Amino acid sequence: MERSRAVERINVLSDAILEIASQTNLLALNAAIEAAQAGDSGSGFAVVAEEIRKLAENSKETATEIQSVTQQVLESVHHLSVSSEQVLSFLDEKVSKDYDMLVETGKQYNADARMIDEMVTEFSATSQQLYSSVQSIMRAINHVSQAAVEGASDTMEMANETTLIAHRSQEVLERVKAVKESAERLLETVSLFRV
Structure with missing residues (x-):
């Protein structure tokens, strides 16, 4: 159960990364607009703004993939937890009684x-x-x-x-x-x- 909470924490962090990527993308867009308004003198800044935008997009894709994997892990942990409870119930209700009878x-x-x-x-x-x-x-x-x-x-x-x-x-x-x-x-x- 403690480990499933750690996986949920990864999901929360992924949300934070997505938010940062979104904000970074907005900053890159604003920087690109400012660079375009500056004309030739802002061309170097436009290149940096484009790289920041690409980095923001990559961060967004990675965070989305992390969320997908995290969701699969959470589902697996849930299924494992349910299966463990069923095994424990079987051991308690069937095996233990049969052993006592034997x-x-x-x-x-x-x-x-x-x-x-x-x-x-x-x-x-x-x-x-x-x-x-x-x-x-x-x-x-x-x-x-x-x-x-x-x-x-x-x-x-x-x-x-x-x-x-x-x-x-x-x-x-x-x-x-x-x-x-x-x-x-x-x-x-x-x-x-x-x-």
Whole structure:
């Protein structure tokens, strides 16, 4: 804005130059009339008056051109000012809001990933306890199986079922570990959104 005022000042100065050129042109015209009235003795003065008139005309043309260029610069500054305001408005209304939303979404993803990680860790610990309990039961049944002669087939079947349960528990534990690893990878990915 300060620079546009400087350009306006150039316009004012150009007006002053035009006024001076106009006055100089009038003086040159008066001098030419005086020289003509003086006859031969004023011929030298007539040459000087003509040169002053030409200088006044050149000054007028230059000042007019300066005014034209100054007007173009003022229009460009105005358009630039309007464009700058539009860019600032766009940044404030669109980009800033989208950025804030992205930051909030990243925070939410991060919180969700942490919650999933905690749940998977708890589930993993519970599954581990379940697996240990099943192993203990299996050992107890094996002891009973070895000690008992009667009903051995029933005990064996129970032992087989317990073994199957132990295998299933092992599978569950492995799946829980896989889910935990996925949750940790998700947590790492979400941490990239942190600001």
